[in-house]
Amino acid sequence: MKEIIRKLLKEKHAVLLAHNYQPPEIQDVADLCGDSLELSIRASRTDAKIIVFCGVHFMAETASILSPEKIVLLPRMDAGCPMADTITPESLSAKLSELGPVPVVTYVNSPASVKAMSTVCCTSANVLKVINSIDAPEILMTPDRNLAQYAARHTNKIVHIWDGCCPIHDRLTAEDITNARQAHPGALVMVHPECQRHVVEMADAVLSTSGMIRYAKDSSCSTFIVATENGLLHTLRQNCPDKLFHPAAAHMMCSDMKKISMEDVIHSLETLDGQVRVPASVRIPALTSVQRMIAIR
Numbered sequence: 001m002k003e004i005i006r007k008l009l010k011e012k013h014a015v016l017l018a019h020n021y022q023p024p025e026i027q028d029v030a031d032l033c034g035d036s037l038e039l040s041i042r043a044s045r046t047d048a049k050i051i052v053f054c055g056v057h058f059m060a061e062t063a064s065i066l067s068p069e070k071i072v073l074l075p076r077m078d079a080g081c082p083m084a085d086t087i088t089p090e091s092l093s094a095k096l097s098e099l100g101p102v103p104v105v106t107y108v109n110s111p112a113s114v115k116a117m118s119t120v121c122c123t124s125a126n127v128l129k130v131i132n133s134i135d136a137p138e139i140l141m142t143p144d145r146n147l148a149q150y151a152a153r154h155t156n157k158i159v160h161i162w163d164g165c166c167p168i169h170d171r172l173t174a175e176d177i178t179n180a181r182q183a184h185p186g187a188l189v190m191v192h193p194e195c196q197r198h199v200v201e202m203a204d205a206v207l208s209t210s211g212m213i214r215y216a217k218d219s220s221c222s223t224f225i226v227a228t229e230n231g232l233l234h235t236l237r238q239n240c241p242d243k244l245f246h247p248a249a250a251h252m253m254c255s256d257m258k259k260i261s262m263e264d265v266i267h268s269l270e271t272l273d274g275q276v277r278v279p280a281s282v283r284i285p286a287l288t289s290v291q292r293m294i295a296i297r
């Protein structure tokens with residue numbers, strides 16, 4: 001199937017982008033695996049005619065916002081994100097009428113319609129740079145409360161917090177980390193900022209998914225505990241074959257990130273089924289907030 005996919009990609013002038021949480025076989029056939037920031041940047045720069053996005057719906061939407069002239073395929077339209085579903089344009093409007101006109105920083109794990117109402121987007125890799133680039137004493141951060149609380153602890157700004165979360169990261173406990181440390185003495189603990197505060201505070205490093213890969217590569221340590229969705233373990237082991245990676249807990253699995261199969265990719269490339277498009281009325285304002293984020297380095 002890998003050969004069939006690579007042949008179809010060539011024939012159709014298509015590129016396959018995969019998030020670091022995708023199943024191993026999808027990562028292995030992809031042109032690029034990455035975190036949300038890297039995938040957004042790559043989607044904005046490719047000259048392919050078709051982008052096959054192996055991830056979840058908001059990621060394919062972001063690719064379409066950045067490249068409206070391209071066909072963006074999400075091989076499973078039901079691959080969504082429960083965190084993105086915690087916010088709508090209506091609920092954001094209601095919050096803004098309560099707070100007044102504060103700048104809105106929106107995590108890319110959000111619907112395009114919410115990005116369109118936001119001042120700037122951020123990812124877990126650039127959240128602090130984005131917040132510190134804003135010339136205002138107060139901001140609203142949506143939709144991840146854990147990422148917002150993490151950001152609030154690293155800035156002098158007043159951060160109003162939307163009460164959404166990733167159910168997978170939010171359920172990791174301090175006890176899970178303690179048990180993993182006991183099982184693997186001497187291992188370094190890498191934690192994603194979508195985890196709760198007490199878990200983040202037990203970390204040796206707080207990083208995005210690709211940040212974890214770079215950190216593990218550069219570290220002199222050979223054993224790591226990985227506190228994020230367990231799909232990243234494959235990426236880490238591919239990148240650092242001489243090092244050991246242990247999951248912080250077996251339950252760190254996102255079913256949405258595991259929906260796309262090799263058969264789905266083939267079907268989507270053959271039929272061009274599963275196209276994601278963002279209407280211009282949403283796309284143009286959403287593009288401004290995504291581009292502002294990409295410009296912040």
Ligand code: 13P
Nearest residue numbers: 035036037123124208209
């Ligand atoms: P990053 O790869 O940007 O750290 O994203 C984490 C995530 O939850 C994506 O769904």
Ligand code: SF4
Nearest residue numbers: 056081082083166254
């Ligand atoms: Fe959404 Fe969490 Fe799954 Fe990422 S891991 S897609 S934030 S539910």
